[in-house]
Amino acid sequence: MIALLIILVAALLGITIWQISKIFKLSQPVESDDSQIANNKDNEKQGKLFLVFIVFLYGLMIYSFWELSKFYAPGASDHAAEYDQLFFISLGLIMFVQVIIQFLIHWFSYKYRGQKGRKALFYADNDKLEFIWTIIPVITLAALIIYGLFSWSKIMNVEETDETLVIEIYAYQFDWRARYSGEDRTLGEANVRFIEGVNQLGLNESDPYAQDDIITTELHLPVDRPVLFKFRSQDVLHSAYFPFFRSQMNVVPGMITQFGFTPTTTSKEIRNSEYMVEKVRNINEIRENNDNLGPDEKEYEFEYYLLCNKICGVSHYNMQMKIVVETEEEYQKWIEEQQSFGELTAQN
Amino acid sequence: MDPSIYLALSTIHGTIMVFYVLTAGLSGTFSNLLIPLQIGARDMASGFMNMISYWLFFISSIVIVSSFFVEAGPASAGWTVYPPLSALPQAIGGSGLGMTLWLVAITIFIASSLLGSLNYIVTVLNLRTEGMSMTRLPLTIWAFFVTAIIGVVSFPVLLAAGLLLLMDRSFGTSFFLSDIYIQGEVLSYQGGSPVLYEHLFWFLGHPEVYIVLLPALGITSEIIATNSRKPIFGYRAMIASILAIAFLSTVVWGHHMFVSGMNPFLGSVFTFTTLLIAIPSGVKAFNYITTLWKGNLQLNPAMLFSIGLVSTFVTGGLTGIILGDSTLDINVHDTYFVIAHFHLVMGISALYGLLAGVYHWFPKMFGRMMNKNLGYVHFWITAVGAYGIFFPMHFIGMAGLPRRYYKFTEFPYFDDLADTNILISVFAFITASAQLFFVYNFIHSIFYGKKAEQNPWKSNTLEWTTPVKHIHGNWPGEIPKVYRWPYDYSKMNKDETEYVIPGQDFVPQNVPLQENEEELNE
Ligand code: HEM
Numbered sequence: 054m055i056a057l058l059i060i061l062v063a064a065l066l067g068i069t070i071w072q073i074s075k076i077f078k079l080s081q082p083v084e085s086d087d088s089q090i091a092n093n094k095d096n097e098k099q100g101k102l103f104l105v106f107i108v109f110l111y112g113l114m115i116y117s118f119w120e121l122s123k124f125y126a127p128g129a130s131d132h133a134a135e136y137d138q139l140f141f142i143s144l145g146l147i148m149f150v151q152v153i154i155q156f157l158i159h160w161f162s163y164k165y166r167g168q169k170g171r172k173a174l175f176y177a178d179n180d181k182l183e184f185i186w187t188i189i190p191v192i193t194l195a196a197l198i199i200y201g202l203f204s205w206s207k208i209m210n211v212e213e214t215d216e217t218l219v220i221e222i223y224a225y226q227f228d229w230r231a232r233y234s235g236e237d238r239t240l241g242e243a244n245v246r247f248i249e250g251v252n253q254l255g256l257n258e259s260d261p262y263a264q265d266d267i268i269t270t271e272l273h274l275p276v277d278r279p280v281l282f283k284f285r286s287q288d289v290l291h292s293a294y295f296p297f298f299r300s301q302m303n304v305v306p307g308m309i310t311q312f313g314f315t316p317t318t319t320s321k322e323i324r325n326s327e328y329m330v331e332k333v334r335n336i337n338e339i340r341e342n343n344d345n346l347g348p349d350e351k352e353y354e355f356e357y358y359l360l361c362n363k364i365c366g367v368s369h370y371n372m373q374m375k376i377v378v379e380t381e382e383e384y385q386k387w388i389e390e391q392q393s394f395g396e397l398t399a400q401n
Numbered sequence: 402m403d404p405s406i407y408l409a410l411s412t413i414h415g416t417i418m419v420f421y422v423l424t425a426g427l428s429g430t431f432s433n434l435l436i437p438l439q440i441g442a443r444d445m446a447s448g449f450m451n452m453i454s455y456w457l458f459f460i461s462s463i464v465i466v467s468s469f470f471v472e473a474g475p476a477s478a479g480w481t482v483y484p485p486l487s488a489l490p491q492a493i494g495g496s497g498l499g500m501t502l503w504l505v506a507i508t509i510f511i512a513s514s515l516l517g518s519l520n521y522i523v524t525v526l527n528l529r530t531e532g533m534s535m536t537r538l539p540l541t542i543w544a545f546f547v548t549a550i551i552g553v554v555s556f557p558v559l560l561a562a563g564l565l566l567l568m569d570r571s572f573g574t575s576f577f578l579s580d581i582y583i584q585g586e587v588l589s590y591q592g593g594s595p596v597l598y599e600h601l602f603w604f605l606g607h608p609e610v611y612i613v614l615l616p617a618l619g620i621t622s623e624i625i626a627t628n629s630r631k632p633i634f635g636y637r638a639m640i641a642s643i644l645a646i647a648f649l650s651t652v653v654w655g656h657h658m659f660v661s662g663m664n665p666f667l668g669s670v671f672t673f674t675t676l677l678i679a680i681p682s683g684v685k686a687f688n689y690i691t692t693l694w695k696g697n698l699q700l701n702p703a704m705l706f707s708i709g710l711v712s713t714f715v716t717g718g719l720t721g722i723i724l725g726d727s728t729l730d731i732n733v734h735d736t737y738f739v740i741a742h743f744h745l746v747m748g749i750s751a752l753y754g755l756l757a758g759v760y761h762w763f764p765k766m767f768g769r770m771m772n773k774n775l776g777y778v779h780f781w782i783t784a785v786g787a788y789g790i791f792f793p794m795h796f797i798g799m800a801g802l803p804r805r806y807y808k809f810t811e812f813p814y815f816d817d818l819a820d821t822n823i824l825i826s827v828f829a830f831i832t833a834s835a836q837l838f839f840v841y842n843f844i845h846s847i848f849y850g851k852k853a854e855q856n857p858w859k860s861n862t863l864e865w866t867t868p869v870k871h872i873h874g875n876w877p878g879e880i881p882k883v884y885r886w887p888y889d890y891s892k893m894n895k896d897e898t899e900y901v902i903p904g905q906d907f908v909p910q911n912v913p914l915q916e917n918e919e920e921l922n923e
């Protein structure tokens with residue numbers, strides 16, 4: 054498909070160059086009309102090109118939706134389904150408008166292409182029409198706004214309950230750490246001014262709540278349990294972007310920001326989903342043929358990730374953290390294996 | 402290319418495109434050329450301010466270009482230069498001298514822009530010729546006038562942001578910085594907030610979109626009406642929507658900050674104001690389309706670019722409905738979806754407006770015509786290329802591909818996007834090459850183009866009543882008086898038997914009311 058398209062584009066380019074050389078010849082003053090103002094012949098030809106162009110534009114739109122919408126990442130959190138629904142309703146609506154409006158623009162440009170002797174209609178105003186195309190967008194947009202704002206307040210106003218898992222996500226140039234609150238279920242006090250030696254996140258060692266905190270390089274989440282993330286930065290702005298969970302929040306030095314969601318699909322489940330199996334197979338095929346990769350880099354297995362989405366320095370493009378969504382038992386087992394902050398400082 | 406060069410190039414690309422090409426190219430050039438000519442003035446209100454504005458722009462350009470040659474590189478924190486990244490040389494090399502030069506350049510640019518804008522405002526208010534009431538102004542002038550007002554309102558806020566940033570960088574203040582540990586060292590800054598900077602930046606940043614768009618739309622209004630041989634549809638609604646856009650554009654900046662950490666309630670408010678601005682924008686698009694309807698379209702290159710603008714403005718504007726919805730922005734913010742959106746709605750649309758203006762007013766500027774066939778080729782390749790680049794780009798954004806990434810190979814998940822990226826690059830290459838036709842045509846026509854007649858497009862506005870050869874004071878004799886609005890194209894006489902002026906489908910603004918003509922729009 055892609056090769057075909059490139060060939061097509063190249064062919065178009067070829068034709069254009071050929072046409073241009075012709076034009077160069079024609080643009081020598083052989084013809085009587087060299088006014089450089091569009092004449093009947095130009096209007097005729099350019100008008101028709103608008104028809105050709107709308108075919109191209111529709112073609113491009115169809116190709117994009119047909120071939121590229123498969124890239125839309127699968128959702129794996131409680132609000133992902135709602136997000137996707139709003140997204141596709143909005144997308145459907147604007148594409149509907151897009152198809153009609155583009156048709157009108159290009160069709161009129163063709164239909165009313167200039168002809169000698171033709172009279173344009175003197176048509177300066179129509180209050181009724183103006184009113185119609187003010188009021189229709191108003192109603193549609195009002196509906197979208199209201200729908201959107203309901204979702205927004207649901208997503209953004211996370212209530213902390215007994216069940217909620219509170220995790221700090223800590224960002225620095227150019228990596229992430231996760232901090233779990235441990236048995237006391239309270240994150241210890243922290244500030245970059247406490248950073249020293251192994252205390253890389255700047256926890257206040259004299260704060261008893263800090264002792265049982267657990268700092269990890271991977272983010273493990275039990276499935277179906279609400280998580281509330283508290284974001285903290287060590288240096289510059291970063292943004293914690295969780296594409297599969299339809300979540301994102303900037304990480305701002307000097308300020309704690311937050312965002313919550315409930316993961317609903319375990320890593321295992323999504324790996325075995327039809328969509329992901331197919332996608333990973335495809336990716337592995339591509340990687341197999343990629344000579345820049347060493348033999349042990351070729352095999353790719355899907356893992357959720359969180360990536361930095363606010364420009365933060367030279368290695369911004371590689372600031373990521375692996376996310377594992379697993380069952381409650383698996384999660385408990387994993388967290389028990391991790392070292393607490395108290396243990397870490399005692400050791401050193 | 403290494404990552405720091407990539408970041409530097411993308412920052413400078415953004416800065417130069419937004420400020421130096423589009424703001425200066427549209428507001429700077431066309432306002433200066435057209436305001437006196439179209440309102441019937443001998444010159445701008447203050448030639449002195451004009452000159453200072455021009456030289457400041459010149460110096461500013463030199464400073465920004467010279468920042469390329471700084472050892473640690475030019476500013477590299479993105480064209481939005483968010484602190485702390487832009488404040489701390491320890492965070493990225495470009496935030497040293499390169500960033501200082503960026504701030505100096507932008508400060509000078511703002512001074513230049515303010516002087517220019519004040520001059521435009523005063524000129525439009527005071528120097529209109531007799532009979533040229535505000536409701537007889539061409540829409541181009543309305544657009545330039547309102548743009549200048551937006552500039553005067555919002556550029557000073559960017560200046561404030563820049564100065565505060567400068568103080569944080571050089572004098573140890575903490576407006577935007579707090580709790581920072583970098584390169585093994587705790588910095589003393591305490592109590593500032595980068596979010597404050599974001600508010601200040603986008604208070605200009607969003608109106609800036611309209612600072613480049615409105616002039617482009619104004620130019621388009623003029624060209625579409627002239628070449629359709631029809632009045633612009635809904636002249637008063639067009640003015641009303643320019644004013645509405647101007648007002649609303651100053652209250653929507655927060656849509657760039659939905660996930661910045663600001664209060665979610667504010668997010669709701671900005672969603673509301675943002676979707677409101679879609680309404681006047683929609684009215685404008687509909688009015689352009691109605692102007693085409695039942696016209697007698699003279700498809701000159703300028704007209705093609707104007708129609709192209711309407712098309713890309715609609716495509717890009719529609720995706721704004723997604724980005725303006727705080728909920729939906731969560732997942733596409735800072736991805737390639739945004740790049741696709743703003744390039745279409747602002748980059749390409751404004752660029753089309755700029756090109757349309759050049760093709761249309763070239764005879765006025767240089768007394769010669771540009772080659773139309775080269776113009777046609779230029780338009781069609783650019784049109785195919787622009788959509789070819791930016792339409793598919795929405796989809797790689799929907800895949801979650803972040804912008805400002807030097808490379809994507811660290812994420813095997815994105816490996817299957819490679820083909821689409823190649824496709825986009827092919828289109829980008831073609832589009833870029835097509836601009837050579839324009840450059841050639843432009844330069845060649847200045848010297849060898851066909852000599853222009855006085856009013857080649859049979860237009861109504863006053864600039865075409867001046868002699869082809871430039872003279873001081875624009876008109877040799879008296880300044881023309883104005884008796885009508887600028888859109889009497891194809892107007893019929895009272896009995897609908899003939900054009901108002903028999904055999905001529907246009908009535909220039911300086912032609913008095915004819916005997917058998919009905920007065921309109923007063
Ligand atoms: C063929 C034409 C163009 C192409 C292929 C192109 C390509 C790009 C790309 C790929 C980026 C993303 C950089 C990144 O985020 O990693 C970008 C950024 C940008 N472009 Fe363009 N661009 C073009 C024309 C324009 C024009 C006409 C404008 C004028 C408004 C413009 C303004 C910007 C801005 C403001 C940015 C943001 C820079 C930043 O991230 O700091 N571009 N462009």
Ligand SMILES: [Cu+2]
Binds near residue numbers: 224291292363
């Ligand atoms: Cu980062």
Ligand SMILES: [Cu+2]
Binds near residue numbers: 606653656
């Ligand atoms: Cu904006």
